[in-house]
Amino acid sequence: MSSVTLFGLLAALLVGLGLYGLIVHPHPLRKILSFNLLGGGVFLLLGVVARRGAGAGLAGDPVPQALVITGLVVAFAGTALAVMLLLRLFQESGTASLRADALAGKDAKKVDR
Amino acid sequence: MSWAFTFDVALTALVLGVAIWTLSLRENFGAVVAFAVYGLTLTLVWLRLGAPDVALTEAAIGSGLTGALLLAAAARLRSTEAAIAAESPGGGVRVAAAVLSAIVAGGIVLAVLALPVPAPSLAPNAVADLAATGLGNAVTGVLMAYRAADTLLEKVVVLIAVIAVWSLADSRVWGGRPGPAHRAEPDGALAFLARRLPPLGIVAGVYIAWVGADMPGGAFPGGTIIAAMWLLTIMAGVKDTPPISSRGLRLALTVGPAVFLAVGLCGFFIADAFLAYPVAYAKPLIVLVEVGMVLTIAVSLGLLMAGPPERSGK
Amino acid sequence: MAMTAFLLVAACFVLVMVALGLTRILRGPGDADRMMAAQLMGTGGMGTLLLFAVATGASAAIDVALVLALLSVFASVAFVKGAAGTDAQDHKDDA
């Protein structure tokens, strides 16, 4: 087996692990974390495709590589927005739970800043 | 088995181990630390895959900046953990999630094993016109010329994310300063670090952005380092966050996309299409766009980290 | 070439060593211990990158190590600020 195939299999496992964490972890921060872990697997898959497309004197196909760079920046922007939304939810309701009943229960004693 | 392959096997085992740690740790804080390490191990994988530009971006944004953002959030949300842990799904949901994840991962494994030989590649197309742009780094060539529209839109996405984060502010503090006020002992250790390290860091950031034209590097990792140095001085209390109503701040936020767009529109008249560079001026124009982008990336990433305004700007 | 093999083995060794240190993340007990494990992983990662760069001639890995050096400081400071709470101050050491 070549190193590229090895990293391809790694990418598949990372996507699976991230998806599992995204479903199972109840805390929103852990969901964000799992989603980023999943994203790492997806980017790695693109990296494997880029490596296999090596040619024209380059170590990898630059188009998927550029895609990953763009993707990393957008993923950061999305993560930052998600984290700020979560912090605002916590500030407003005193809980970070995404459950409707948890929010309704806390609504009565809403924490004002 | 060659030494390089042995290294790759060890690296793969390490990435998998760290990923499982990230998911299995009970406390959020430890999980976030493990996630930052996960980004670091991925950086090594990117180098092994012959993608040093991606490795630089992953080290800067994927590991460093995301890690710091989540660390701060985990610390602020610590009190919520115990209550939410009680909401953990039961065994049935867990088994179903595991089966679903295994199916998805298995499908990707099959896809990886069935990748076509010879692999399709856009590398010859990307390299073909590289000489005309005067760039030596093919990835920068793709980002700035071959697929320039993607890069322009990405800048706009980041800008929209900044506006979305700002819109979470309480209306009483609109236009104020993001984040808490950090007070610091002027002679303290942290303030010392925040005065000594940024000069080195800013030189390194500008260097990495500058060599991106010909060697691995570029505006993203360069801008991220500058953003990190800026935030370091803020966290140490050496400098305060500027109020978001500041004119200079808003100028810095928009200068990158604005220059990019202006150069792109000029393409209609002096070249033959939107975002087309006239061959004689391609390199200077690309460098001009990159300079604007480094500034905008540094400021917008810094502001995304800092969050919505929390206190009045006076 | 013997030197290349030696450098790659050294890179592997350092990587495995600091990875073992990561079990501190699992065991804790405090946040400080977890951060120490991450700090060791950062420094070890830099060492691995540098050894790797010279072994394979991938000089870009040196730039990656430079980025890592600067960003890991930033993450560590964010940790200290986070662990100390939002109203933390940078006290002079009063011990």
Place this chain on the structure above:
Amino acid sequence: MSLVLDIFSIVAICAGAFFFLAGTAGLLRFPDALTRLHALTKADNLGLGLVVLGLLPHVDGVLEGLKLVAIWAAVLLASAIVSQLIARVARRESEPQ
């Protein structure tokens, strides 16, 4: 001359790797946070420093050598201060509430 430099590199890198080993062993085996921090700083300062020293004869060009030294300098500065800050967190954690 090249043989002498190679031997110098091998000795320095082995010594550096030893300090990473020592740092890990200390982090895992030492009894409390402050002693573990002590072990960690050895890996930071000496481990990386010796690896950099060993690699210096093999880099191509002065710029790369300068970058190696700059990385070590940044780590020295950062490690000295960050470990002090981590120690304060550790002390607060160990204090009875």
